Amino acid sequence: MNWAPKEVLADFVTVARLAKVALTAGDIGVEELPAPHSPPTRLPAGQMAVYVFSLGGDVLKVGKVGPKSQARYTSQHYNPGSAQSTLAASIIGDAERLGLADAECAKIGNWIRANVDRVNILIPVDHGVAVLTLLESFLQCSLRPRYEGFRSQRE
Template sequence: MNYSDEFNKIIEEVSRMLGRPIHKDKYKVIDRGVPHSPQSLQTGMMGVYTFWYNGTFLKIGKAGPKSNARFFSQHYNPRSAQSTLAASILDDKNMKNKGINEDNVGEWIRNNCRRIDILLDVSLGIFALELIESALHYKYEPIYEGFVTQR
């Protein structure tokens, strides 16, 4: 599936419908593929990151311009922060049969998950970042977002 085109369509249609269009020159969608190598946020940028595996989105999150660690590295280490992709995978009983453990979970994510990033110019503001993250949450319902009991 061409998620890059779909993400572009979501960003353009939702922002235009709300009367504040986000123009293509203020953001870019980068499909890092599988395997992938995470990249740092550049100065003046913020981002939405997505992790896809086996037909579903696992995690979709955001990182502001001062949150490069969140964007670049925290999701690959289960002890680096609260609510990381690595910790969620280790806690998921459906993932137990894949030979994943605390020592190799980061490598497993890089080798098995498709990562697609949306980089936004900081001038768009935090509400644009949150809008895009929320729209993607709504559309794709990533399995490691929100509380299962609230679904």
């Protein structure tokens, strides 16, 4: 991982304050899962999250989940067919650039767990979805993830 979550989130507290949101650094939980990692088994009760996947110095994906999005948080990004816009599907689509063989693509969830870092940023539900969306947008702007939006929007 080549970005500093706590430093970036300190900047986000300033952004939240400018948006008239009372948020402190203590309201934000950070869970760093360096590769190899195990995906979380559940989203903690009363929490929402923004997650960041990265490979070396390359941020791959930033996403958000509300309190009722357990599958999105725990498993969908490791399975290319589980939902629209998963990290797994994006990596398979970019396999040549990443130097992945067919065997690795066939077990992409295992490859992600073995090679990709994940950071989970947790905020209490009572801050509301607007703050969650602001955090996701701030991180997308700050970190410039490779696999955000449709391919046509990235090129």
